[in-house]
Amino acid sequence: MTALPATPAPAPSGAGARTKIFTGPRILAGDGTEPEALAVRSGWIVAAGTRHDLRSAFPKAEEVALDGALVVPGFNDAHCHPSQAALARVRVDLNTLPNAGAVLSALRRQARRTPPGQWVVGQPLDERRVGVLDRDMLDQVSDSHPVLVVHYSLHRAVANSAGLAALGYRSPADAPPGGQLGVRADGRLDGHLVERAWLDPWLPGTGASSIAPYGTPSAQQAALKDVIAELHACGITSFCDALVTPAEQELYARTLAAGELTARVGMLLWHSYADPERLPGDGPDPLRLRTVGVKMMLDGALSGGTCLCRSPYPSATGTGNGLQILGDDEFTATVRAIDAAGGRVAVHANGDQAVQTVLDVIESLPRSGTRHRIEHCSLIDDSLAGRIARARLITVPFGPFVTLHGEKLLDYYGDRVDHICAHRTLRDAGIVVAGSSDYPLAPPDPLLAIRSLVTRTTAAGTTVGAGQRIGPQDAVDVYTRGSAAASDDESVKGTLAVGRLADLAVLDTDLTAAEPDALSEIRVRSTWVGGECVYTSRR
Ligand SMILES: [Zn+2]
Known part of the structure; x- marks a missing residue:
């Protein structure tokens, strides 16, 4: 976890290191300056100034005319x-399922492909869309697989009866410190696992194996x-x-x-x-x-x-x-x-x-x-x-x-x-x-x-x-x-100062002039990492 050097390694200037000059809309460099153009080599900003000056300094440079209204440092x-979002997609992906019935069907399909005894996990659970799930509903998925549905907040989850048994949860008193187990009026666990009740088996630490499937x-x-x-x-x-x-x-x-x-x-x-x-x-x-x-x-x-x-x-x-x-x-x-x-x-x-x-x-x-x-x-x-x-x-x-x-x-x-x-x-x-x-x-x-x-x-x-x-x-x-x-x-x-990485975002609207409520409607035209385009709204 060592800190980066205070000054970046000098960009190579020999053969193969091609200079690009970025021009186009207003550039808010983020340090109080607004250069008209940026010269970029090997991923780093090597000069900032007027387009004319940079063209003179780098006559062989390729000019990249950015399309949009405002350039800001990359967000x-x-x-x-992001890794949790990605891994959720290799489990049973609940992102677009419209209701509880669809969630249970998707989990059942996964259970049929999974050896008995192994965890079947779906996420993210969004109760605003699919309603509240509980142990009894998840028992309809399988009684031979532990089943877990993880809330999108990553602060809680719901398990079926086989899941509760696999985790050793029989009564509310079995909750670990920093965790809670949901309980029905009759005293029976309802399958809801809060904080460490699901997090500890999900992230058990070095040497222990997680209940999370990884695809x-x-x-x-x-x-x-x-x-x-x-x-x-x-x-x-x-x-x-x-x-x-x-x-x-x-x-x-x-x-x-x-x-x-x-x-x-x-x-x-x-x-x-x-x-x-x-x-x-x-x-x-x-x-x-x-x-x-x-x-x-x-x-x-x-x-x-x-x-x-x-x-x-x-x-x-x-x-x-x-x-x-x-x-x-x-x-x-x-x-x-x-x-x-x-x-x-x-x-x-x-x-x-x-x-x-x-x-x-x-x-x-x-x-x-x-x-x-x-x-x-x-x-x-x-x-x-x-x-x-x-x-x-x-x-x-x-x-x-x-x-x-x-x-x-x-x-x-x-x-x-x-x-x-x-x-x-x-x-x-x-x-x-x-x-x-x-x-x-x-x-x-x-x-x-x-x-x-x-x-x-x-x-x-x-x-x-x-x-x-x-x-x-x-x-x-x-x-x-x-x-x-x-x-x-x-x-x-x-x-976007000289000596910094050429990471930038180009917006379709100058946000300094936008109506505050409309700021969220501003769209990104293109995104650049180390002077290379990683996204453009143009096909
Ligand atoms: Zn977080």
Whole structure:
């Protein structure tokens, strides 16, 4: 997890290194400059200035006239789950199924192809579309296969009777710490598994085998390519995959070795696979693929109403304050061990109580240069923001959640929404704020997130915490420079300055002049990674 060199390796200038000059629409370089043209060689920006000057300096260069209205640095989604999205497609893919009947039929087909006793897994479950599933319904799929349907939030799942038996769950008391088992009025388990009740067998750690089926390597790789192509179509050139195990690390490494990893990928390794004595080092091409930290999950979900808050709210768990997933002792010991080994922790903490716990532990560490991350960091106040700034923590709050879930946030958290997804408070405190969709929990489109950050209104027009609004260029800054800093990449990414990678997105509208509500309608014309086109809206 070593940091990248502060200055990039010089681009080769000899034979074979061809220079391109990018011209066309307005270029917002992200560092306050607006060069008319960019010269690119071997993937790096080697000069910026007027078209005339660059043409004189590089007379043999190929000119690329970009089609569109605005060029911005390529978007960087600092917390999303592309490998989980890809692997969901090699399991029973529930994405487009219209109702519970279709879900059960698809699972039954998979059960017929699966040896008895092996897991049949479908995802993502979206109850808004297919309704609520339970153990009895999944028992109609098979009584000789354990069956699991995983909610799109990755915070809960539903199992059939064979699944509950395979996991050793007979009564509510069998739930592990940090997990819950759903129970019917008559005391019988209803099949619902919350947080660690399904997550521990799904991500069991080094040496144990997961209940998750992984499909064939070629099916995995094809699905990952499709997912990355969809991200490129949103202008995304870099992302940090916020949950990998060795299986997903291997999938990315294979894709890189095949020359098919068109995005730049950072990875957060799930803590139960991270050995402090042997933290992953940089691979063969760290500008394409590297591990940037160790992921832990301290509390529940923001839009699911399970995050850990200081004061009570109508939480979905019925516990009053939400759910703590990792116990204090295990959390503290893991943070200390990773920090002592020179690694970065990236802690999922949504509620203000969870954020406070992260700060308590990090403030107690011996001083080191490592800048740890708080993933989501959803509910804060000025005092927590001050502590985050002093500890030089990086925050990775949700981008599009106010537009997507604003009404639900109001229902759960009331007036506290003024301090949820607090981009303005965090930026004003001088804290690094990265952009994040949490895809596939939300659409990956950064322009939807930018609309949310700028308007703080829902799709239905409800305003949620207007005091947290930021301007459109600041929102772009979150999704470019902020995200680059969240993986120590600010020396090579995040702006279109000389010496940075030529990663850029071309938009069909100048977002600085767009109506705020219409920001999410802006489309990407083309996306470029290292000066190579990875997406164009033209066929
Ligand atoms: Zn996540």
